Amino acid sequence: MKLFASAAEMRAIPRSAEFRNGGVSFWYREPGLPERRPALPGSADYDVCVVGGGYTGLWSAYYLKKAQPDLRVAILEREFSGFGASGRNGGWLSAEFAGSRERLADAHGKGAVIALQRAMMASVDEVISTAEAEGIDADIVKGGVRMVATNPAQRARLDAEVRYLQEWGYWPEDLYMIEHGHEPRLQVDGAVLASHSPHAARLQPAKLALGLAAAVERLGVDIFEDTAVTEIRPREGEQRPAAVTENGEVRADYVIRATEGFTSTLQGERRAWLPMNSSMIVTEPLSDDMWKHIGWGGHEVLGDAAHAYFYAQRTADGRIAIGGRGVPYRFGSRQDDHGRTPPQAIAELWRVLARLFPIASDVPVAHAWSGVLGVPRDWCPTVHLDTETGVGWAGGYVGSGVTASNLAGRTLRDLVLGAPTDLTRLPWVGRRVRGWEPEPLRWVGTQVVYGLYRTADRRESDRVGHTSRFAGLASRIAGR
Numbered sequence: 001m002k003l004f005a006s007a008a009e010m011r012a013i014p015r016s017a018e019f020r021n022g023g024v025s026f027w028y029r030e031p032g033l034p035e036r037r038p039a040l041p042g043s044a045d046y047d048v049c050v051v052g053g054g055y056t057g058l059w060s061a062y063y064l065k066k067a068q069p070d071l072r073v074a075i076l077e078r079e080f081s082g083f084g085a086s087g088r089n090g091g092w093l094s095a096e097f098a099g100s101r102e103r104l105a106d107a108h109g110k111g112a113v114i115a116l117q118r119a120m121m122a123s124v125d126e127v128i129s130t131a132e133a134e135g136i137d138a139d140i141v142k143g144g145v146r147m148v149a150t151n152p153a154q155r156a157r158l159d160a161e162v163r164y165l166q167e168w169g170y171w172p173e174d175l176y177m178i179e180h181g182h183e184p185r186l187q188v189d190g191a192v193l194a195s196h197s198p199h200a201a202r203l204q205p206a207k208l209a210l211g212l213a214a215a216v217e218r219l220g221v222d223i224f225e226d227t228a229v230t231e232i233r234p235r236e237g238e239q240r241p242a243a244v245t246e247n248g249e250v251r252a253d254y255v256i257r258a259t260e261g262f263t264s265t266l267q268g269e270r271r272a273w274l275p276m277n278s279s280m281i282v283t284e285p286l287s288d289d290m291w292k293h294i295g296w297g298g299h300e301v302l303g304d305a306a307h308a309y310f311y312a313q314r315t316a317d318g319r320i321a322i323g324g325r326g327v328p329y330r331f332g333s334r335q336d337d338h339g340r341t342p343p344q345a346i347a348e349l350w351r352v353l354a355r356l357f358p359i360a361s362d363v364p365v366a367h368a369w370s371g372v373l374g375v376p377r378d379w380c381p382t383v384h385l386d387t388e389t390g391v392g393w394a395g396g397y398v399g400s401g402v403t404a405s406n407l408a409g410r411t412l413r414d415l416v417l418g419a420p421t422d423l424t425r426l427p428w429v430g431r432r433v434r435g436w437e438p439e440p441l442r443w444v445g446t447q448v449v450y451g452l453y454r455t456a457d458r459r460e461s462d463r464v465g466h467t468s469r470f471a472g473l474a475s476r477i478a479g480r
């Protein structure tokens with residue numbers, strides 16, 4: 001990506017009169033930003049205290065309370081529930097799992113990794129059925145995921161990826177290549193090959209977060225918003241673990257950290273997970289004629305096999321929402337600015353949109369926004385509960401957290417309730433990962449890695465038939 005979009009490039013991007021940049025995300029335009037729940041009034045005592053009201057925190061509280069209704073559970077949220085990535089994402093409820101399968105298999109065996117993949121697939125259906133049972137209308141359509149290759153190198157990589165995943169828990173009916181003209185039709189310009197997996201659904205992320213928060217509250221969980229936790233203190237002797245806020249401390253038997261991309265703001269966690277940015281744009285609704293041309297009647301979520309990949313969905317009201325890495329990392333783990341997105345990221349996403357759907361290139365962009373996700377040093381998510389310190393956490397989903405956070409929530413429930421289950425035996429449970437390097441290494445490393453990935457994409461688009469060596473180098477530097 002060029003560091004700066006020229007003024008002419010920015011002018012070339014059609015924008016609607018109501019264009020907005022940030023304001024958390026487009027997904028809050030229709031339901032509106034929620035009224036905030038009252039803040040923590042003072043020190044308090046609970047059985048379980050969850051820090052962070054995104055999907056991870058909400059699902060954890062939901063399943064704990066469902067399993068044991070008399071458990072006293074509180075959620076402490078700095079802004080409002082759904083403020084983070086959970087209210088901003090691309091709405092891919094997919095079985096994708098980030099992280100090296102080989103690394104997990106080294107420690108736990110291949111069977112355990114396959115069990116994790118199957119659990120991810122089951123979690124897609126678990127989210128859908130729970131949303132239905134709780135009366136949450138999040139525009140969910142289970143149309144699967146379509147991945148496209150737009151040059152020979154991507155084609156070779158997509159083909160290899162499908163064969164690879166079929167060895168790691170995807171059976172042939174779970175993931176396969178599709179022929180040109182496959183129904184339902186989805187016309188992506190320049191696509192030379194595509195794969196399909198039925199294990200994914202399109203959803204409206206903020207509606208899921210808002211609905212889930214309401215469901216959790218109905219179950220009797222206390223949600224305190226506008227309540228920033230500054231530190232999580234582990235158990236010390238007789239002193240139970242605590243979440244420390246300006247308004248007082250919440251002591252509990254267990255404190256669960258569910259702050260994902262924001263984790264580095266907590267005392268002692270600066271280098272735990274790298275806050276990586278991801279940015280999105282959404283168009284105004286396309287005309288019926290445009291939709292006739294494009295198809296996309298199956299509402300599949302859509303992505304590609306580039307290194308700096310995109311992810312997209314057709315929204316319930318007929319827009320295209322498309323995202324990618326944008327400006328991936330800001331110096332010193334600098335944090336979110338309510339979703340405001342740099343012009344160069346908007347320009348880059350629009351160029352991708354116009355390349356894939358030229359017929360939609362005159363449709364004005366309605367909104368741009370960004371969010372942060374958490375990246376562990378080994379790019380592999382974790383769920384953990386330390387019974388000695390009483391502190392647990394889940395996250396580091398590296399951009400695939402919509403489904404994984406549900407599985408994490410159910411796993412944390414089982415860990416807190418103390419009974420070993422199939423979920424607590426999954427290989428992402430209980431892993432310890434070293435922290436990131438100090439600055440400026442962290443910033444330089446991320447710039448180099450994403451620079452190399454983009455160079456690799458450019459070289460591959462020149463129709464070299466194989467994956468560029470720059471991508472391999474980037475992955476080695478990144479430690480993926």
Ligand SMILES: Cc1cc2nc3c(=O)[nH]c(=O)nc-3n(C[C@H](O)[C@H](O)[C@H](O)COP(=O)(O)OP(=O)(O)OC[C@H]3O[C@@H](n4cnc5c(N)ncnc54)[C@H](O)[C@@H]3O)c2cc1C
Pocket residue numbers: 051052053054055056057076077078079080081082083084085086087088089090091092093094227228229230258259260261262263265266277278279280311323370371372373374394395397398399400401402403404405
């Ligand atoms: C633009 C974008 C697109 C994405 N697209 C997809 C996708 O399509 N599919 C997919 O699977 N994943 C996607 N992801 C990733 C996915 O959204 C996240 O992995 C997931 O939402 C993480 O949920 P969470 O609850 O762990 O974190 P979050 O949703 O970030 O929630 C953390 C919460 O903690 C609160 N908090 C932070 N610090 C404190 C504190 N000190 N005290 C109290 N509260 C605090 C925050 O305000 C926030 O509400 C995307 C992410 C982004 C940013």
